[in-house]
Amino acid sequence: MVVGVALLAGVRRPSHDELPHPARWALGGRGLGTTATCLLLGGTVYTSYTYIAVPGLIFGTGGLALYALVYTMMLSPLIMIMLPRLRDVAARHGLVTVADYVRARHDSHPLALATALTGILATMPYLGLQVVGLTAVLQAMGLTPTGVAGCAVLTLLFLLFALFTHPGGLRACARVSFAKAGLIGTAVIVLLALVLHRLGPPGEVFTLAALRSKATGQPFGVPMQGFSAYATLAVGSALAQLMYPQVLVVAMASRSKHTLRAATTYLPAWSMTLGLWAFLGVAALAAGVQTQAGHGELAVPTLIGQLAPDWLAGLLFGAIAVAGLLPAVLMAMSMAMLFVRNVYVEYLNPTATPKHEVRAARGPVLVIMAGAVAFALLMKPQDAVNLHLLGGVWILQLLPAVALSLFTRFFHRRALFLGWATGMVAGTALLGLGRFSSVVDVGIGSLHAPVYVAVTALALNLAVAAVLTPVLEALKVPRGTDVTADGAAWERRGSKYAFVVE
Template structure:
């Protein structure tokens, strides 16, 4: 007697590998979104910034609270269009919405270039923990350990794609939350209460001319950093990938609504920077990110410290994997299949995307090993400026079709050039002193670059329309889902 046949396995398709078949419920979607917004590097960088710069680090909390309504505004709309028309990436959406191959290519390449240093920072976060474990950065043992960690990441994403990431997302959340809570409790117990921790940290910062609160002269820097970071985050491919994987708009909205709960873990990580100050932790100049690993070493026995470092390192696997998947999808869908192999089948796209994800992960490893950590941070800051310039073509076009696609392309080029020039001319500082006449204030570079981007697009749109420059067909407004022969667009029922 033969066995009864089960349901047929889904055919290989980029939406299956990169988006988990668009079947994630609210909880896995929330864990993926939170796990990619708050990365393993965040858990050492934010307390490091608190340790080295004081209250300015609190911008990250404001940014996360601003991010929630922005995601609620953008992602469900993008999800509706993407699910209806079988779109896998933000560049797919731009191509369908504006009919412009060039604008879609600009969005795809910008997203990939902006995310590569972000991915490398996850590797650097692991090297920071390995260094605290006694494996010096640049040594053979550290390199071997990094390769092992990234091989685990590759083994995770190569066959299973985003579905495998969704399975480890609860593990990452539990491990990182457990480490943060344990270290925070130990720090409070060590000093006899949270008040004593803040008092000791405030005295140490005061000796350096800093404070746990944001000084008045830094308010504009604080506000623009929070706003600019919140506006840029939804444009990163890992956020788009996690959102489009949701099974519908209702679970996606529920997942986004619960995102502020992740602010608790961010607040705990910032508190550890305060605790490191109170404990008298000393780091090498320019390596404030070592504050938390050194604090852990001071508070717990060596064996337990190694376990805690390992838990945080495992936390780097999730965001690194989702970033690699999102970048591979962009590379395959919007570069390879669009320009190099237009007849590629969905099965072939999946095979190439898997290979591309391995290459991207290896590139991030090389990136992290060759560049100094500060160089990677500088490039990440530049990447944030770059990815924000895709906002008009992606996010604004969800609400209006008024902008001409050529005007959007010109605005993107203007914003990219201005943002890059401002950062490079100011020594790779993301906050520069800008003003008109006697009025000057420190401002996050990405925002004036975005203003120039929007102004250019707004000025050129009526000019191009008056000159009779054609607008291509908007495939997202069709009565039935748009489907193109081959593998580019496929019907998905929401």
């Protein structure tokens, strides 16, 4: 019922006087106001898995999990520094995807293709995690996600949400974001009231949770020897979040850079909401919630089942479902547009019209959503988390070509490509050798410290790009034409490797 209400919020008769265009379907005509931008941006960053995983990590690992709150608080200043610039460049030159920006800025087909494929590959596990979040809800409701009933419910939820929202594109998602914000805010207030009523005031909850946590050896504080891991996880995660295509799409869809900045000032309210959800992980400890080993994501759904009557638990679970379905559709839309504009049109059909691009992108949205359901159901939750960790390492390697290039033209396009390749290979290798540990030991001589793998790979990426740039300049290797240096609209040209599909 809750999901149905959210879907009805996004339904609106399409306007027949508008011709289909990628900037209208994927970016809402670049007309999102302050409120819509804030709710859609927050609704994209703060997913159902976020609301389940953060308290689940606190329940299972203690205070180290609070890095998630730190990195979300860091998002607002980082967004204000970077995304308004990207939004203005995209609007001025008619760019729709981040790979469009890379093509226009660096005049490099290989680098643009690398950006598109990295965005797609890194976002797919992120989308899969939304399914994992919903499987936790289904398990708390007594449904086996891999069973016939559970699989049918998951597939129906995702496909219905895609079918209701994807014809209207980003505008439909923006309308649904109002419903999501209201549902999540109401849900956390109700849950906090239940916790305080059943377990007592916050001081007693923390005291009881600390006693139970002490027995497991997971302190609420951050140990000093883990501070470098904590800091690099927070910084690296914040920077990586800005590179995901769904976040960049929302930023480019805002009405102006001033609108985007105004919307960003309200994002800390979302972080405060996440902090309240994180408290539910403490409450789960205090309530003595029991979950399978290694399945902390079940802590909050199980807590809801213990504290709330069945009818109320169903409404709360519906709110969590909407929290995952909205960003899932946005992820699928952004991946579909990257594939269509920067792979299909670029290399297979350079003469495609804007109308054809929109039609070609709508189909893959459904395919991607169905693939995400299969991806999550066929894998163990920990494997999905591991792949998302790998996706975070990959997406951060786009930072030099996208974020840094907004402020400097120092890096040569070929140096950026080779730096990206180095970071991708190094990050993947470090994760594999470390058995998917999120941190790696970095040291010189007797000095050693645990550092987030993605930050280590990014450092290698930047080092290669910085060293090779003066070498390529000395060899007089052409830089290419920076179209974003003037105010002219970008005229896309097909790759020389393209061939037309009749």
